[in-house]
Every structure is written in C-alpha cells, then in structure tokens.
Amino acid sequence: MLEIKNLHVKLEEEDKQILKGVNLTVEAGKVHAIMGPNGSGKSTLSYVLSGRDGYEVTDGEATLAGEDILEMEPEERAAAGIFLAFQYPVEIPGVGNMTFLRTAVNAQRKARGEEELSASDFLKDVRAKAKTLKIDAEMLKRPVNVGFSGGEKKRNEILQMAMLEPKMCILDETDSGLDVDAMKLVSEGVNALRDEGRGFLVITHYQRLLDHIKPDVVHIMADGRIIKTGGPELALEVENNGYADILAEEGV
C-alpha cells in the first residue's frame, strides 16, 4: 500500500536534515506502529506524506499503491487515499464542522469521478458515525475544532477518517490527551475501519494505545531513521525499558 524508500527530508527554510533515509512498507490490511523519542522525525514523516509546505525531499521516494505521491498536491494525495489524523488538529473559526465534512467528502468523490453524496445520505452517514464516537449534534454544528477539548478534537479526527474512508490512515499521537474511555472509543473507531484494503500507520509513545489497536509491525524511529523493526513485543520492550538500550544497540 504505502512504500517509502530511502526518504531524505530537510527543512525548506533551514539547512536542517530531519529525515535521513526512512525505509518503510505498510501492506494493505496491516497496522504498523511507529514509536521513537521526541524530535526523532515522526510527525515530519507524517506531514511529508500528506504534503505540508516547508519541507524539501532531497532524496528517496514514497508511493501509494504504486503511485508517486510526493509530486502531488495535498488534496490530490487525500483523493488518492492518504489521511493524516493530526497530532494537533487545527481550529477553523467560521467554518462549521458539518460544512467542512461535507465539502471534503464531496471534493474527494468529485476528484475520483464519483457522484456527490446527497444531503440526506450524507447526513445519515455522519450522524451514525458521530454517534459511535459519542460526538453529539451540537459538536457537529460548531466551527471545526473551535472550543473543542483535546479529546474532542481527536475524536473529530477519527470521525473525518471514518467519513473519508481513506486507503492509508496515518495517526499521529491520536492517543495523546485522551482519557481512558475516549481512548477506547477512538480505538474502536479505528478498529472498525480495519479492512483488507486499508493500511494504518500509528504513531504513538505508549503501549496503551497498542493494547487496543493491535499492531502487526512496530518500528522504532530515531534521528530521522527507522532503526529497528519488530513485532508487537518491541512496543512492550520500549514500554518497560525506554529507548536507551535500543539506541545503544543500533549505535544511534
């Protein structure tokens, strides 16, 4: 599904190399987790994949289902199936959540040459999905993320993911700021989307999330590289011992 080869990325404005040769393949139907110390480049990877400005790819490639995504505009990547649940979801005053969702869903359908959803089909779909995430009607009417609590913002990200049904879901610390119950809700939301045709890349610092969303593969990122890859047990090792041993072992 998602194939990243030798990806090197620097900041556009500064002479600072952040990703230094990332290699990673997420197969359809699989859940990959990325863990790693603060500042190791996890969010940068997720931003570069979704097309945010400010980064320059100096080497390497990234493809989604065989298509080069690095040349695409962010909206084209979205239509191709990339979705990033932001570490810090953005507040957009003046744009209603519902309008936002509907515009996004229909824009993607249009880009893929599909018919737009009718207002009533859309409404039915949103209401059902919002309900499972315990997002009430009032929250749907409010401007996007404005005045939402940290946990509400994260649930709203998952609602967007559920509505857009992307092929490749990238979740950047979706567990941070969630209480225990919200963590369960969000995990259920993600698990409901697990599907043979869909890949997941879950960035997290904690095993706790991975108790709910069971990963197939766990990667450790440090200093702009994937330094170690293993099964779910790797996450437990990090949980128990921190990164020191792994970093030393891999010579970082």
Add this chain to the structure above:
Amino acid sequence: MALPERKQSDTDARLAAMTLPEGGCLAEARKAALSRVQTMGLPNRRDEYWKYTRPDTLVQADAPTAAVFDAGEAPMFDEFDRLKVVFVDGVFDAEASDDLSLEGISIERIADICDKDIHWAKDLYGVLEARGQTPVARPLAALNTAFAQDGVVIRVTGTPSKPVNLVYRHGSDSSDAILHHVVRVESGASATILENGPAASRFNKCMEVDVADGGALHLVRAQGRDHERRAATHLFARLGTESVFKAFTLTVNGVLTRNEAVIELTGDDAVAHIAGACVGDGDFHHDDTVFITHDAVNCESRQVFKKVLRNGATGVFQGKILVKEGAQKTDGYQISQSLLLDDDSQFLAKPELEIYADDVACSHGSTSGAIDEEGLFYLRSRGVPTDVAADLLTLAFLAEAVEEIEDDEIAAALVARLEGWLARRR
C-alpha cells in the same frame, strides 16, 4: 473664519455648477445646508478625516464617467417579496416601482411633499445631518441636503408585511445622482429597508433615520457591482429609548466607496448595530467611517467590519465610540478586520474610543492578515482543493459581519453573492 484658498476655490467651483432645487417646505432646510457647506468647505486631502481616502473625485464639479456594468445576474433581493421603489440615475421611476401604499408604512417622494406647508418630515430633513456635523464636519452630507434631486420620506407606523426595497439603477455612464431619504419609525413600530444597486456613476446619498422609543429598523444594503462607480453615502441615525437599529452593508466592487455612519443613542436601553462586509479587487477603494455617540444609560452598540482585499485593493476603517458623561452601563464593541489576499493590498484603520463615563464596557480591535496557512493545509489534507479551501476560509472570515443580519434568508442571499464574487476570481 475664511477657508483655505484651495478649499474655497474647489467649493466655489462645485457650487457654481449646481442650482438649489425649488424647496417648498424644505426650502429653509436646503438653504441652511448650503450655508453649512459654504462655512465648512468641501473636503480635500489635507483634511484629517480624509487622510486615507482622496475626496477629489467626489467633490469635483464633473463626475468621472463610469461604465454601466451588466452583471448578468438577477438584481439582489429580486427573489424576496418586497415593495420596490426604483430610482434610475437618482431619479424616481414610477413605472418600475410598485404602488407605494402598504399598511403600517407611508412612503412619499420628496418632490411631492415640497408643496405642503406642514409635513412631519420637515422636522427631520437635514436636522439629523446638521446634528451630525459636530464634532466632525461632513460637508458632502450637507451638500446632499441642499441639492438632493430626489428621495423618499418614509414613516413607519406599524409593522409592514414586507420590506421596502430602494433600488438604485445605474443607467447612464455620466450620471451624477444625489438622493436624500428620511425615515421615521414611530414608537413601537418596526420595519426592514433593503437597498441595492450602483445608483449612478457618482452617487451621493444621505439617509436620516429617527427611531422613536421602542421602535426598530433593520437596514440591509448591497452596493452594486459596477467597477467604476463612486459613492459617498451618509447614514445619520438617532435612537430613542429601547429602540433598535441594525444596519448591514455588502460592497462588491466599485472604484471608490465612502460609507459614513453617524449614530446617536439618545434614549436608555437602545441598541445599535452596524456592520459591513466588502470584497474588492485592484483599484477598489473602500472606506467605512463610523461615529457612534452614547448619550444615554445602558445602551449597546456594535460595529463589525470585515474587508477582503486583493490585487492592490485598499480598505479603510475609521471608527469611533464616544461615550458621553452620564452614559453609564454602555456596552460598546468595535471590530474591524481585513483579509489581505496578497501583499499589494492594504488596510488602513483608525479605531478610537473617547469615554467620559466610568461604568462602561468598551472594546475595540483591528487586525489585518493573510489566509491562515495552517487552516488551508488542514482543509487541503482532507481533499478540499486549494481554491475552494481558500474561499471557505474567506467566507469564514466574513461570517462575523454577515451574522449581524437578523434575517437568515437575506443573509443567505448575500452570502451567495459573496460566493459568486470569489468563484469568479478563481
């Protein structure tokens, strides 16, 4: 005191090109207004109040020509049930207008009241304008009172079943129109007035609004899309106890627009809201100049002005809240913001507060900024194309002003026009 030489000669030149209309019962008011003009002189660029907007083309004897623009869309408010009062190049058009009778409201042409000795409008015509000349002179408004060719006097005595729509058509490339309206809302009465259209190549409009105790007036205006038109408008409003006055203006295009509003809250518990949204391109110059005086207890005033500027357009906001001694419990709010869609455009703002009472809550803020890049990326990352995303954010920026319109259907109609403007610029 003699006027500066330049001002004197410019004023003389303009006045020489005009003749005072036969006044009838308004003759005194017109003469008094003419003498105000002569005393104040017409504005020029040295005047502090015209620091950001050059008045030359509004003052000079010959109006610059402006091509009549065919927008290729139905005029604003066409879809609403309303009583239409049409002016073409500033002259009433009876053919195009509806029958002026409607329960709860009386509408008469200024020309038709002139031969009457006694008329209620006599006590208002030029009166609020004259009051509004201090502390800041507004000579173009006095010029209007003196020379207005046409206009209506509207008296609201009940709750008319539909709004009155003053339609200003632009017919000739060289038209120079002066319209003066007087509106009196009687105690407990309430009405909505809609205004739309470019009116003329050059338009000088004055509206005096007197809202009696417990009365309410909603005013929604859409200034026409003609690119080359120029307009100087004045709104003078006086509010009685527990009265409500809400005004909103949408401006799309026009090479020069100066909208002045002078609002006086003279009765306790009165509410005045004035808002505007404008979008402009290139040589578009748009100026909102507002002066609100609180002279009673527990009144509320809100000013919400939003400007979207691109391609070198200029936006100006001069807004003042004056809270007089004794106007306790005043709640005054003022916000003026611009969204600059490129580096060539500019927003010039002068917000002012002058307060002589101690128990008041007044706030003002003015900002100028570009499209929020974070928001734009967030929308795009969800698949929304850049131009659509930028339009969504632009409309969101204007939303606070548009929300000031009480009637949702009217607000939606205005938003549709804004969407159209944005879509045409993709």
